[in-house]
Amino acid sequence: MNLRFLSTPSGTPLANGRKLSHSPHMQINTLIIGAGAAGLMCAAHSGPKTMVVDHAKAAGEKIRISGGGKCNFTNMYAEPQNFLSANPHFCKSALSRYTQWDFIEMVAAAGIPYHEKTLGQLFCDTSAKDIIKLLKTEARGADIRLNTSVEHIAKAENGFDVALMHEGKLTSVSTANLVVATGGKSIPKMGATDFGYRIARQFDIDVLPTRAGLVPLTFGQDIMEALKPMAGVSLNARVSCNGAAFEEGLLITHRGLSGPSILQASSYWHEKDSLFLHLEPALDIVQALKDQRQQAGRMAVHTALGAHLPSKLANYIIEIAGLSGNLADQSDNDLAQLEAVLTELEMRPTGSEGYRTAEVTLGGVNTDALNSKTMESRTVPGLYFIGEVVDVTGWLGGYNFQWAWSSGWAAGTAIAG
Ligand SMILES: Cc1cc2nc3c(=O)[nH]c(=O)nc-3n(C[C@H](O)[C@H](O)[C@H](O)COP(=O)(O)OP(=O)(O)OC[C@H]3O[C@@H](n4cnc5c(N)ncnc54)[C@H](O)[C@@H]3O)c2cc1C
Structure with a gap:
């Protein structure tokens, strides 16, 4: 694989003068890009030496605003037929191995009060922040770095070399596993970007055309x-x-x-x-x-x-x-x-109304390129895609979070072995 430079939309390309060799260096096992629903769930299961980075100033921002602030965190009747994908079979494995009942058990064990609103849709009684707190607690072993952008990703012999930027300072990270959990393009003003699709393309992984879903x-x-x-x-x-x-x-x-x-x-x-x-x-x-x-x-x-x-x-x-x-x-x-x-x-x-108000992004990383049990790329070992960046989109009603939990769990447990 040739080295290619990738800059975040707001970032300065690393190729522009700064020297990665002079920045602090860290050796880790797993780097997760995106501290949203799927990224945090993956971090809760991926084992030691996991780092999560996000360019936003808080983790789980979409969880916080979801379900009118009460987060419709899953659906009791979630089945593969509630999801759209070019390959409708792809989501079956993850959804059947980490089900809505597994997530409900975790919510109940944490003592979070919840209720069914309608049609199997489960919402927090008090606040969506309860779910963010739960995920952060579950992922407490991971090093979560906010306000951090990814400046450069390159394939190395045993994984990936990644350059991170935080408050103008560069850190270089070598990681065996790289998990892309950057979500879709919906609600750009909340930090949504096409970064995950760009990473896929950097590694010659097919991305299916995207469009706004669950939208007026x-x-x-x-x-x-x-x-x-x-x-x-x-x-x-x-x-x-x-x-x-x-x-x-x-x-x-x-x-x-x-x-x-x-x-x-x-x-x-x-x-x-x-x-x-x-x-x-x-x-x-x-x-x-x-x-x-x-x-x-x-x-x-x-x-x-x-x-x-x-x-x-x-x-x-x-x-x-x-x-x-x-x-x-x-x-x-x-x-x-x-x-x-x-x-x-x-x-x-x-x-x-487009991505400005859409709840989800249809299309994305082609599931043909991924292993349905682990979410790992079929062609680039150690590279994983989870959550909304993948071409799996749920109906309205808690299905999209269930996909984030199931796919995040699948990648995390595969990495932890
Ligand atoms: C208004 C609204 C309400 C919703 N309500 C519900 C609901 O009640 N139930 C439900 O099931 N689904 C709901 N959804 C959909 C759900 O929020 C998403 O499907 C889900 O959050 C996807 O999880 P994810 O982890 O893949 O992506 P996200 O949760 O979007 O997380 C992606 C993370 O990656 C970060 N990121 C993006 N680009 C970069 C970059 N270049 N560098 C660093 N970090 C980056 C983002 O800041 C973000 O933190 C709602 C969506 C919206 C917009």
């Missing part, structure tokens, strides 16, 4: 003009996209559509695809209107629909269905037309 979707001007007056309206909906369907809350915002059902569908959405919305799927709205037609035929049809849907949305739906007048004026055909709009409303997003 945006629409063209004509639809936005109709949606904007409805901003703030929320309801239940079944949202389908490309063969996947999610029945959860939907929220209309002044930028487009959001809410759990939309965020879930967004991970399956590609440019030019349509979403199909079934509004309030638990209700048989049209049957209710047919019954009402007998007793309250003089009620305006939009008022009658407004008893089942937020009134601004009811007016919009009536307009799309092309109805007007009273309930008694509506033929069975008219109501069938309304039913089609309520159960199969087609909406074509023009884009998403």
Whole structure:
């Protein structure tokens, strides 16, 4: 492998004058880049002489803000089918060897109070900081260095030589194992970078195209003009996209559509695809209107629909269905037309809010390049990729943290032997 120089986005390339040979040198067993969910979990299991570095000023920042500050730390029903990947089988090994029940046991043993919110999603009762504290305690044997950037990585005979920069001072580290746990590109203002993908490319490891996932979707001007007056309206909906369907809350915002059902569908959405919305799927709205037609035929049809849907949305739906007048004026055909709009409303997003608000990054390090039991590169011994930087992306609901725990555990225990 040829030596290549790599600089962090904010860092000065080492090639620019500074001499690594004059900096303090450390010999360690494992260097983990990224003190997030996966990196801390790996550090808790990777054994002696582990160092974790992160350019952020605090560890586990995404954990801290997750789940509205309460961290949806796993899902009781986590299964491989809750994850997207070019190879849907890859995640099976790690998820089955370190399961949600293993993590729940660790949380319970630490006395952290938690509860199920909905659909198997487990949240802390008090604060997401409880999970960060737990991980830091579990990883207490590791040397965690914050505000530290990676200036240079080179393959050495028995591992890697890495140059680290902290407060303007360089340290050179020789490590047998290098674990890349730098996460995805979501929320750049919290320190997210493409660094992990760049490290993969440095070692000729394939990176699949990335895109924002679990993200609000945006629409063209004509639809936005109709949606904007409805901003703030929320309801239940079944949202389908490309063969996947999610029945959860939907929220209309002044930028487009959001809410759990939309965020879930967004991970399956590609440019030019349509979403199909079934509004309030638990209700048989049209049957209710047919019954009402007998007793309250003089009620305006939009008022009658407004008893089942937020009134601004009811007016919009009536307009799309092309109805007007009273309930008694509506033929069975008219109501069938309304039913089609309520159960199969087609909406074509023009884009998403992007990495600025996305909860995850789809795509990433190609799983074909990694061993599914250990997360180690198939071509570069001692190089590992864990967490969100890998092309494994979970649904909304605690699945992404479970992937961070399972993949971090898999690499950590493999390193510790
Ligand atoms: C707002 C929000 C809420 C979320 N809520 C949930 C939830 O409730 N449940 C759930 O399961 N998932 C949730 N997620 C997703 C979850 O946070 C991630 O999937 C998870 O944190 C990924 O873990 P990771 O360790 O791979 O990456 P991260 O946790 O992102 O950690 C990566 C670390 O690497 C560091 N890093 C990056 N680049 C560099 C570099 N160049 N040099 C040094 N260090 C670097 C970062 O500073 C960071 O500390 C949420 C995401 C967001 C954005």
